[in-house]
Amino acid sequence: MKNILFLFVVFFSLLGCKKMKQHQHEIVVEEVEEEESVADERQEQQNEELQESRSIAVLIAENAEFTDFHFLLQKADLATNLLENHGPYTVFIPTNGSLESSEVDNLDDKETAEFAKYYILNSSFSYEDLKAEIGENKGEFFLENSLGSTLQFAEKEDGIYLKTLSGDFMKVEKYTEASNGYLYKIEVNN
Template sequence: MKQIILIFTALFLVVSCGKIKEKQRQNMIDEVKFEDSLLSVSNTKRMKAITKSRSIAIIAAEDIKLSSFNRVLQNGDLVATLLKGRGPYTVFAPEDEAFETINYDEFDENESAGFSKLFILNRALPYEKLKAEILENRHQLLVENMEGSRLKFIEKDGDVYIKSASGELLKLAKPAKASNGFLYKINRIVGRN
């Protein structure tokens, strides 16, 4: 009788251990799936945060048409300002073709910094707000840049333009929205007004 009880006990333990092990294995699988789902959610949130935190400097650095402007920013030590600076800033970045008449490679650090500051404002100017301010004032809007010069903006036929020192009108396209302001690409150099 003892032997029968021992055999049943052993069988019960074997079956129970197998069920317990299967339950533990299933619990582990469920935990891994749950952790993976949390990880994918956190990765998604992290990617959204990275996308939202793209600064003006990062957006400009990624644009192949702004390589010359990026070099001037680096030479003038202003990348850190536009990368880490909270802003909000508005940057008017001349595309590479605008630099064809300027030998910026010969700029020293101070010249690069001064030149770069011509294109940077210490305030956020979203396109629609800029247009509204011009229309509200009913005249050319003058905005001071980081260097202390003034940039002239006008509205013509529903579009916004920067008026250069020589009187040339440079049409502004809609800006790229960055975490610390706005980046407008322009196709010419704007002189001091």
């Protein structure tokens, strides 16, 4: 009888230990998942802070889609003088495929600067602000750029568009926030 009682005690002790180990394992898994979640949130916040701490000029230089426009900014000496530390600005950047090489290859330094400045506003507009202004103005909105020229924006079914010097409409993609304003990618509407 003592042996049977001893076996029951050992059996229930082992069963209890197994349940306790399983419970401890669940606690450890929960703690690890919580730490990973906190680490992911911290990394995301650091990425956002890093993005916001970089200027528009740096964001343009780092993006392979903007090499043609970056070349124009450098040729016109606007990358350091206009977009590096001042602001706030709103800049609409045509992607490489949206800029015709013949359009910019034959420009002298003054024309290059004027062409690049055409896409730069001396004010800061978020996408939401642009959308609200267009809505208030019945589908169209006009803003003055850094040259004093007027940029025309229109809202179509699939988003906001900017009318270019040549009369084409380029779709305005959502912005990237920089330390000195907003950077928008624009592409030719096919």
